[in-house]
Amino acid sequence: MSRFAKSPWLIHYDASSCNGCDIEVLACLTPKFDVERLGVVNTGNPKHADIFLVTGAVNEQSREVIRNIYHQLPEPKVVVAVGVCASSGGIFAECYNIAGGVDGVIPVDVYVPGCAARPEAIIDGVVQALDVLERKQKEMTALANSLDKALFQRATKADAPEILALQKIAYQSEAEIYGEDSLPAQQQTLAELEADFESVPDMAKPFGWDGPLPVPVGPAQIVFLKAVVNGKIIGSVRGYQLGDTVCLRRLSVHPYFWRRGIGRQLVRELEAAFPAAKRFEIFTGRESSRSLGHFRKLGYQEFATTQFNPKVTWVYMQKDRA
Numbered sequence: 001m002s003r004f005a006k007s008p009w010l011i012h013y014d015a016s017s018c019n020g021c022d023i024e025v026l027a028c029l030t031p032k033f034d035v036e037r038l039g040v041v042n043t044g045n046p047k048h049a050d051i052f053l054v055t056g057a058v059n060e061q062s063r064e065v066i067r068n069i070y071h072q073l074p075e076p077k078v079v080v081a082v083g084v085c086a087s088s089g090g091i092f093a094e095c096y097n098i099a100g101g102v103d104g105v106i107p108v109d110v111y112v113p114g115c116a117a118r119p120e121a122i123i124d125g126v127v128q129a130l131d132v133l134e135r136k137q138k139e140m141t142a143l144a145n146s147l148d149k150a151l152f153q154r155a156t157k158a159d160a161p162e163i164l165a166l167q168k169i170a171y172q173s174e175a176e177i178y179g180e181d182s183l184p185a186q187q188q189t190l191a192e193l194e195a196d197f198e199s200v201p202d203m204a205k206p207f208g209w210d211g212p213l214p215v216p217v218g219p220a221q222i223v224f225l226k227a228v229v230n231g232k233i234i235g236s237v238r239g240y241q242l243g244d245t246v247c248l249r250r251l252s253v254h255p256y257f258w259r260r261g262i263g264r265q266l267v268r269e270l271e272a273a274f275p276a277a278k279r280f281e282i283f284t285g286r287e288s289s290r291s292l293g294h295f296r297k298l299g300y301q302e303f304a305t306t307q308f309n310p311k312v313t314w315v316y317m318q319k320d321r322a
C-alpha cells in the first residue's frame with residue numbers, strides 16, 4: 001500500500017452483536033489504541049465514510065439497515081466484517097432469527113477473525129481495508145479516464161446480477177428523495193430481473209394500456225443494453241415494444257459516472273434498436289428533477305401522471321420518432 005491521500009473515515013454498525021466486538025471497536029478509539037492518531041475517523045454519517053465496519057450477525061431487523069447504510073456510502077467503499085458473527089453468523093448462526101453473515105446482504109471486502117475480535121485485529125482489518133480502498137479508487141479513476149472507450153452492447157441474462165447491483169446503487173438517490181425503499185427498481189429481485197429478459201413485466205406497459213400483455217413476447221420486442229468500460233457494466237437500460245410504442249425502463253448509470261453522457265447515449269442506442277417504433281415512453285418520479293431534466297433534454301415531454309403510492313407520483317413522458 002502506498003501513502004493514502006486522505007484520512008479514512010469509517011462508520012460502525014452493530015447488526016445484532018452481543019456487544020463484545022463493539023466494546024473492542026470502542027477500545028480502538030479510546031486512548032490505549034487511539035486510531036485517530038493514525039488519521040482514522042469514526043463518523044456517524046454514512047455519506048462521509050469510506051469504510052463500513054459491521055459487527056454482529058444479520059437478522060431480519062438489521063438486514064435493511066445494513067443495506068441502507070451501505071448504499072449511502074459514496075463510491076469507492078470498503079466493507080469490513082468484524083468478528084465471527086459478522087463473518088458467518090458465528091455462535092448465533094443456527095438461531096431461528098439469524099440469517100448469517102453480512103456477506104449475505106452486501107459484498108464484504110475484509111473479514112476480521114475473533115470472538116471477540118481483538119483491537120489489534122480490527123486495526124489490521126482497517127489497514128487491509130485501506131489497501132482495498134486504494135485499489136478501488138485506482139480502478140474507478142481508470143474507468144473514468146476510459147469513458148470515451150465505453151461500449152454500448154446488448155446485455156444477456158448472464159449480466160443480470162451485475163445489472164441488478166448497478167440498478168440498486170443508481171436508484172438509491174431516488175429512494176432518498178422519497179424517503180423510502182419501496183421503489184420497484186430498489187425492490188426487484190434477481191429472479192424478477194432475469195425474467196425481464198424473456199417476458200414483459202406489468203410495469204412496462206405503456207400508459208393507458210388496458211389490453212393483455214402478449215405472451216410469449218418475441219426477442220425483437222425486448223432489448224437490454226449495457227454500457228461497459230474496461231469489462232465493468234456502468235450503465236444499463238431496457239426497452240419493450242408494445243404496439244407502436246417502445247417503453248424505456250430502468251435507466252441506470254453508476255453515480256460515479258453521472259453527467260458524462262452515458263445515460264444519454266444509452267437512451268439513443270435503445271431508440272435506435274427499435275427502428276419500427278413510432279413513439280417512445282418513459283416514466284419517472286415527480287420529485288426526481290434530475291431525471292425529468294435529463295429526459296426533457298432528450299426531447300421527452302410530460303403527458304400524464306399516476307399515483308404509485310401516497311409519497312410517489314409517476315410522471316409519464318413521451319417522444320415521437322423524429
Ligand code: SF4
Pocket residue numbers: 016017018019020021022055056082083084085086090091114115116117
Ligand atoms: S463474534 Fe463473539 S464477541 Fe463478537 S458479537 Fe459475536 S459473539 Fe459477540
